[in-house]
Every structure is written in C-alpha cells, then in structure tokens.
Amino acid sequence: MAQLSVKALRSNDSGRLLVRVNKACRAGVPRYGIAKLTDTENSKSVRVLVLGHDAASAIFMPYDIREALGVDKGGNLNFTIKKIGWLGKIWWLLRTPDPAVHVPARLALISVLLGAIGIAIAL
Structure with missing residues (x-):
C-alpha cells in the first residue's frame, strides 16, 4: 500500500x-x-x-x-x-470509454470472429 x-x-x-x-x-x-x-x-x-x-x-x-x-x-x-491477467486486459480494451482504444479492439474482435466463422464454413 x-x-x-x-x-x-x-x-x-x-x-x-x-x-x-x-x-x-x-x-x-x-x-x-x-x-x-x-x-x-x-x-x-x-x-x-x-x-x-x-x-x-x-x-x-x-x-x-x-x-x-x-x-x-x-x-x-x-x-x-x-x-x-490477459483476460482482464482484453476486458479493459473492450470496455474502456476511450474511443482511441475500444474502437480498434472491437474491430479486431469482430475480425477474429469473422475469421473463425469463415474457417468453420470452409470445414
């Protein structure tokens, strides 16, 4: 302290x-x-x-x-x-009110999800 x-x-x-x-x-x-x-x-x-x-x-x-x-x-x-930890960091990235941080983080998450959906469709 x-x-x-x-x-x-x-x-x-x-x-x-x-x-x-x-x-x-x-x-x-x-x-x-x-x-x-x-x-x-x-x-x-x-x-x-x-x-x-x-x-x-x-x-x-x-x-x-x-x-x-x-x-x-x-x-x-x-x-x-x-x-x-890293899960807390991801949570902070997605939940921070600073648009310079949360907008790119949310776009990255959407990209990962779309990539996963693409891989699932391809399989």
Whole structure:
C-alpha cells in the first residue's frame, strides 16, 4: 500500500485514461501495463493503463479516474496497485470509454470472429 499526493495529468496526456506513477510504487506493473488501482479507504477501484514519471511522491491521473476513485486533485490517495491477467486486459480494451482504444479492439474482435466463422464454413 502506498500513499501519494494526487495531481492532474499534464496537458499532453489530457483525454487519456492513464495513470502516471513512479516505478517504485507500481508493484511490478510494467510501463504500458494494465493494472487494477484500488483506493484502500473507500474500496473503489478502476482498471487503468500505467505509465511512469520521476516524482516518487505523486500520482498523476485525469479527472475521470479521480472521479471513479472518489479522490480530489491535491489530496492524498492510499492505494494498492495490482497487475491483471490477459483476460482482464482484453476486458479493459473492450470496455474502456476511450474511443482511441475500444474502437480498434472491437474491430479486431469482430475480425477474429469473422475469421473463425469463415474457417468453420470452409470445414
């Protein structure tokens, strides 16, 4: 469990559903890994894309993730972070509200399903 100050994402990350946290606080989650971030005070959790930054005393997150966790910018967040498996990653890809992520993921799923149907018809 870690406690870090909550800060807003930089403007070049705006609109993205990601969290920037120092490598020391990521519990083995790699850069560009998908993790479950849980606020230990209210038990709210959200699946997020994790990137890094240099400050070991802060966690950077956008408004939507702060709202989902029930934390305020400038406040402190007591949290746990847990790596999720490949099924959780697929679920995140399909369910994230970010259209830059879910549209290609859904098109890929449709393509795989159509390919499987084509193979079944051919057999």
